[in-house]
Amino acid sequence: MSNADKNDYENVIFARPDIMVDRSTHFCPGCGHGIIQRLVGEALEELKLHERAICIGSIGCTVTAYEYYKVDGMEAPHGRAPAVATAIKRCRPNLVPFSIQGDGDLASIGTAEIVHAAARGEKITIIFANNATYGMTGGQLAPTTLMGMYSSSTPDGRNAAQSGFPIRVSEMLATLDGPAYIARVAVNSPANVRKAGKAINLAFRTQLAGLGFAMVEVLSMCPINWKVEPVDAPEWMVKNMIPQFPLGEFKVLPAVAALKKADRE
């Protein structure tokens, strides 16, 4: 509390979005998922989706996402969030289904669902939280684990002969014709968090405008399983993760670019 009295507070310039429940998160210290959840909450609030959004819970550290938003939710089996979102969107086109999926959920067991949802150009929004590890189950090798990275199932570091190479999901999906917007952002610094918020907002507006499939891959910190101090995790990401997962927009349809331009003006 600062030197001013509470009565002096005039303008709240930053606070928890009203659409989010006031509760502690279940994440470990320094986990980027909390930031991603808040960015999604800010986008939902800004676009006034209180009555229309449906949060699809995926499996992994993001499993209880629906506990944090004051919107309706549905739990999907492991990896099947895009399929559940597809069903909701096709049955009730005025609703706005979205899911926050982890890398074990989306890039491993749910690869078929995400690839085909993208190929069909389903009008859904997927936020892909990529922290290069299976966070919830204890840091095993994930499809996105970096080359040479230690995990509890590759104690000598990932090597190509045994475990192959990491999958760059954004680049892979961007080669399809279905998706309207695919971008990779990170939450390792205030500037990057701001960019991530804009990308997530654009992904929701892509769905609202009916332009097609939108996915934002967010590189997220997992200090516990990376075995680094939380305060060093953003630096670790810049050094190790961003070179293998370059940031940027991989697919922007002209109609989405027009939405983005309208926002800037």
Place this chain on the structure above:
Amino acid sequence: MLISERRKTNCIVIDTEKCKACHYCISVCPRDIIGTSKEINRLGYNYAEVISDKAHECTGCKSCAIMCPDIAISVYRCSRSESGTIS
């Protein structure tokens, strides 16, 4: 002549019971106004707190709040009006 001076200061409020001591806020604060407490909260962490001597230096840049994974920080733009007379 009556003049009124409007002095604006900004401040942050940290919900110490939600803090998990990741210290992202401390590392991004451009004025270094956030430090670590000596006490622990009910989660068992040495939570982040505003250093009282430096509280008035807050620029309201929101960097700490947008990096906080637990939405424990809210930012306020405070304004106080002070009026006085000069002859």
